[in-house]
Structures are given as C-alpha cells and as structure tokens.
Amino acid sequence: MSSDEPSLVELAQVFADDLTTRVQTVVPGSVPFTAKVVPERSVVSVKQEPGDGIVLTVDGKPHLLLKVSFRCSFDGHSRFLAVDSSRVHVFASVSPGQPLFRYEYERRASQVPAAHIQIHAHRDALTYVMTKSGAGTRRGRRRSDSEQVPLMQDLHFPVGGHRFRPALEDVLEMLIDEFGIDDAKDAREALHVGRQAWRQTQTKSAVRDDPQSAVEVLRQLGYEVDWRGGGEEPQSRLDRLQAL
Structure with missing residues (x-):
C-alpha cells in the first residue's frame, strides 16, 4: 500500500461514519460508531462506545434493543475494506439478557453458513414483542389491532x-x-x-x-x-x- 492510500483504520472509520449516519436517521442522537484497532491483530473493530445498544421505541416507549458490531480488515488485494465478521443482535427491551434473534456473518466460517440468522427466543418472547407492535406500518397496525395471538410465522426476515x-x-x-x-x-x-x-x-x-x-x-x-x-x-x- 502506498503512503498516499488510506490506512485500514481510516477506511473503517469511513464505514463507521456511514453506519452512524444510517442509524441516526432512524434513531436520532444514538451513539456514533467508531473504528479502533484490535491490539496484536490486523483487524479493526467498528462498534458503538459505550456499547449499550440502540433503543428502538414504539410510541416513544422502549420496545427493542439493537446491538451492532463489525470486525474489518483489508481484502485480498490489501486495498479495500472487507468485513471479517458482523453481529446484529435484536433484544426485547424488557429482557436484554438473551437476544430474540441475531443476524451474523463470518468471512472465514467453516462449520456454519457464512451469513445466517439464529433465533433464540421462545414463542412467548416473540409473541409479547409482536403484540406491542407499533401502528406506523401496515403489518404493525394489523398486529396491534388484532385480537388474535400473533404467530412467529408472520415474521419476515430479509x-x-x-x-x-x-x-x-x-x-x-x-x-x-x-x-x-x-x-x-x-x-x-x-x-x-x-x-x-x-x-x-x-x-x-x-x-x-x-x-x-x-x-x-x-x-x-x-x-x-x-x-x-x-x-x-x-x-x-x-x-x-x-x-x-
């Protein structure tokens, strides 16, 4: 890498700034993402400091908690930023110990799919969250207005x-x-x-x-x-x- 090319941490900070901008369009004032070198490793972590997570509200009341983090390195050409791993964990705000579900990615995964979703919650936990859905979208409104118990199968994970x-x-x-x-x-x-x-x-x-x-x-x-x-x-x- 020539001296005039950006360093790994500089590229990662650009990525962190982009994440901050996108998240703050949804949750204004949320803690910015920052890039920091992981000691003794050629990787950079991109996460919020402090890492308490992003509170998502319904009608102004805490409903879900989102925690996001990345580890980045150079790609195979040593020029561009590559994501080594990512963690997107979604918790119920009333029970932040275990996530409801998590999206994860491992660039060097060998025993599990590189990109995958894992669901931790039992049905009761997801049902509780779904019954408290906000009414700002058609699906949310349908759930909040319904007198029927919501079903896990009604959730659509992209x-x-x-x-x-x-x-x-x-x-x-x-x-x-x-x-x-x-x-x-x-x-x-x-x-x-x-x-x-x-x-x-x-x-x-x-x-x-x-x-x-x-x-x-x-x-x-x-x-x-x-x-x-x-x-x-x-x-x-x-x-x-x-x-x-």
Whole structure:
C-alpha cells in the first residue's frame, strides 16, 4: 500500500461514519460508531462506545434493543475494506439478557453458513414483542389491532434481496449439517457445484443491475473497460439495488 492510500483504520472509520449516519436517521442522537484497532491483530473493530445498544421505541416507549458490531480488515488485494465478521443482535427491551434473534456473518466460517440468522427466543418472547407492535406500518397496525395471538410465522426476515438470497443448495446443506439428514455419498460435492453455478449466475445478474459499480471494480483490478455498445451506457437499476 502506498503512503498516499488510506490506512485500514481510516477506511473503517469511513464505514463507521456511514453506519452512524444510517442509524441516526432512524434513531436520532444514538451513539456514533467508531473504528479502533484490535491490539496484536490486523483487524479493526467498528462498534458503538459505550456499547449499550440502540433503543428502538414504539410510541416513544422502549420496545427493542439493537446491538451492532463489525470486525474489518483489508481484502485480498490489501486495498479495500472487507468485513471479517458482523453481529446484529435484536433484544426485547424488557429482557436484554438473551437476544430474540441475531443476524451474523463470518468471512472465514467453516462449520456454519457464512451469513445466517439464529433465533433464540421462545414463542412467548416473540409473541409479547409482536403484540406491542407499533401502528406506523401496515403489518404493525394489523398486529396491534388484532385480537388474535400473533404467530412467529408472520415474521419476515430479509436475507439478501433479489440477487443475494440463499440458494436451494444452502438450505439442503443446512439441513444436512444442522439436522443430520441422510445424504448420498457425493451430495456435498454436487451441492457445492450447484452453489457455485447459482452464485456465478447471480453475480452476472448483479452486474446487469449495477454495471457502473462492476466497471469501477474491474478498472481498480487493472482491466481496461470501455463502453462500445452504441447509444447511452446502461444505468444502474436503483429499484433492484434498493429492494428489500
């Protein structure tokens, strides 16, 4: 890395500032995220200090508690910031000891899926939270107005949108790993090949959604990329990039 390129902690602080901006649009005045070097390791932690979490309210009253943290390092080219791990934990404000559920990512995971959701709560805990839903959205209003006990199956957890959603191969391998279901001798190899094909297809689709970002990265890697299609260059499909 040349001396005029930003350091790891500088890149991580830019990331932290972006996180702060996004979170504070939802919870004004929440504690900013900061980037700090982890002693004796080539990683930087990005989290809030103090780490008491982000209080989410309903009608001005504490309802949920959100705790978020990241560990970052340089990518394989030692130029760009990469997320090594991330933790997004959601607690009931009345019971902050155990999270209701958590989204986690491990860049070097080997025994579990790299990106995954884990649900800690028993049904009663989630039911309590759901019955106290705010009325500012259609789903929240439907739950708060209903006299029926809400069901866990009514919760919708986003996992990557149009382009980065899990493949069938991910679900099948999860069932093998987590529940020990029977699998044929070459099942994992077939699942890995299928996952590779799926992600290559999705990468191509993602490039079509956002060709400008693809061109930018290819040029950073040393490729020469020029538009020769005639007419105007295709623009990024913001509807796809912004969709939940």
